[in-house]
Amino acid sequence: MIRVMVVDDEALVRSGLTMILNAAADIEVVAATGGGQALAAVATYAPDLVLLDIRMPDVDGLTILARLMELPLPPVVAMLTTFDSDQYIVAALRSGASGFLVKDTDPDELAHLVRSLAAGTVALAPQVTATVISGYLHHHGERRANTHAVARLSARERDILVLLSQGLSNADIGRRLHLSIGTVKDYVSAVLAKLDVSNRVQAALWAQRAGLLDGAPA
Known part of the structure; x- marks a missing residue:
């Protein structure tokens, strides 16, 4: 409930x-x-x-x-x-x-x-x-700044960022990438920390600005 x-x-x-x-x-x-x-x-x-x-x-x-x-x-x-x-x-x-x-x-x-x-x-x-x-x-600079921030992520962390930006839950991400929910949570926490954002909405906007979602499947 x-x-x-x-x-x-x-x-x-x-x-x-x-x-x-x-x-x-x-x-x-x-x-x-x-x-x-x-x-x-x-x-x-x-x-x-x-x-x-x-x-x-x-x-x-x-x-x-x-x-x-x-x-x-x-x-x-x-x-x-x-x-x-x-x-x-x-x-x-x-x-x-x-x-x-x-x-x-x-x-x-x-x-x-x-x-x-x-x-x-x-x-x-x-x-x-x-x-x-x-x-x-607009308050967080140009596309280059977002690209530099996202570049600090590992390949797996970028995968996680793209999927959470598409609105997938931790369970959905885990099924897509064959990871446990606990592992997904750890990755999400690492992504938020590296991007210096406090929630998934902000992370999704960084991904959008950095171009990670260009051409990504809905």
């Missing part, structure tokens, strides 16, 4: 997302709060995944994200948005967000994205993907 917490300043949004996600047999919304109650609710309910509004009037979503990332065992955090302002999206990515979802995502797709996030894969709504890539990479 995937334990989810919804944080949004609008009660209607909270109730709608809760209803949609609770309809899935493997997902349970353990709490739905406004921004002011978010940190206390995380401490109480220990969710696996937090869906966090990126901009709220009482407490800014980016502030909550930063506080959550300071926890010893932070939950996976995906930002909820209704717009594509790279000012907020890029800031959230750099602070450790693992995904970006729009609030009007199709119900079936929302459950799928939640499962992907819980499995540790990249989850970007199509509406924000272009903004995330262009904005984040």
Whole structure:
């Protein structure tokens, strides 16, 4: 069971997302709060995944994200948005967000994205993907810098990077490369460390910028 917490300043949004996600047999919304109650609710309910509004009037979503990332065992955090302002999206990515979802995502797709996030894969709504890539990479230099960073990876680590960038879970990568899940986890940790990034979304963007995904099978 995937334990989810919804944080949004609008009660209607909270109730709608809760209803949609609770309809899935493997997902349970353990709490739905406004921004002011978010940190206390995380401490109480220990969710696996937090869906966090990126901009709220009482407490800014980016502030909550930063506080959550300071926890010893932070939950996976995906930002909820209704717009594509790279000012907020890029800031959230750099602070450790693992995904970006729009609030009007199709119900079936929302459950799928939640499962992907819980499995540790990249989850970007199509509406924000272009903004995330262009904005984040703009803040991290030209293609040459990304190529140099990726060049530090071993051949196997580059294989791992390409597959995680395509949204594969650790289990999927293990099956593709005939490796144990534990070995894949070790490789993923090494890739993140060598690229000096904090999550798989950021690693995927480095791979995109370095050209590793050019011509890679979907």
